[in-house]
Amino acid sequence: MRTKLLVAAAAITTLLSTAPVAAHHSFAAEFDASKPFKLTGVVTKVEWQNPHTIFSLDITDEQTKKVTNWSFEMGSPNGLMRNGWTRNTLKIGDVVTVEGSLARDGSPYGNAQAVVLASTGTRLFAASSRTDAQ
């Protein structure tokens, strides 16, 4: 029962996510769609700003245990709010998993397409500037 409802909710969320995405700069000039990532870490900073909300995570390498601070670009607050976000969706100390595309310059920076909150399992679309056409 609960699973089916979640599936239905996910389908509805997918529909809502067809709202226009941020288009402020060239996705392809900065990010590489052929380099997808899925990373989990602890939120250290959230900048709820235009034209991109940017958040940072401390991510621990499983093998070396070295901690690197990564940043991820999402859409602007108006686009995020249409996708169910508020400025308090991410809080410092939260554990989240991010999916997206890596920066071309090799820096610890990425374009986030979806964010999953570890505490609730909620998956939120990040109003990314990437489109399938690119």
Add this chain to the structure above:
Amino acid sequence: MSSARYVALASAFVIAAFYTAWAQQGPSATRSVEPTPRLADGTPNLGRVPGEKGVWNVPYIQNMGMRIPGPDGKTTAERGTAAENGGGRGGAKAEPDVPFLPWAGGIYDYNSRNNSKYDPEGYCLPPGGPRLMATPYPMEIIQQPEHKRIFMVFEGATHIWREIYMDGRPHPQGDELNPTYLGHSVGHWEHDTLVVDVVGFNENTWLDYYGHPHTDLLHVIEKFTRSNKTTLRYEAVIDDPGAYSKPWTVAWNIPWSAGGELTEYICQENNRYLLKLTDDFGEPVLGGR
């Protein structure tokens, strides 16, 4: 309510939502379509019906080369024969229907090769010409027939507005036509279509994300037709003898988002893209700031 009934209800909602999404775009969806709303004098109402919310959900049109109507009135994108928005990045030679002058084709090839790295919208500059209706986010059209003017208010495209003079005035001539990002717009009605004539553009914008260039000779004739309550057909003739050998036309539909409202989008707030942008020689575009 039993679990099974609850699931059935949720499923029905999902199906209904899919149907609504399809009905807003499907060419044959005539049954559930409401007619064009009108003002008291019979003029088409391009905005909200009293008592209701709603905004035009401007699509992200990346490549206007894919939006040229063919003999059947449909564009390449609408025929579904290419990627909906992009259609690849083959440069000028991949777009034989765009009448590039040689220099304009060369600039377009350059913008194609560097993935639109220097797109003025990436600098948080406004779109010009038809790109206003091709840049997310939503917009509203507000008619003021008593003042003989129409406002178009854009949440996206750097949170801008334009005024269309409906009082029959001509464009300014000579030095009085000062180049601007959005140009000088005068409009009139032809039956149920709002026709807007725009001149006086500066050269700081591109026609689209893919980087079709234009000059300050650009003259755009726009046609806005609300064919039913939920569809705005947009058509633009791009007449720029400085960049193209003849006028060419682009068109697409803009869906109505019932219940929608404009919010705030201030692109200039923290544009890190511009701060990081380097030129073709690796030097910071902003002079090392």
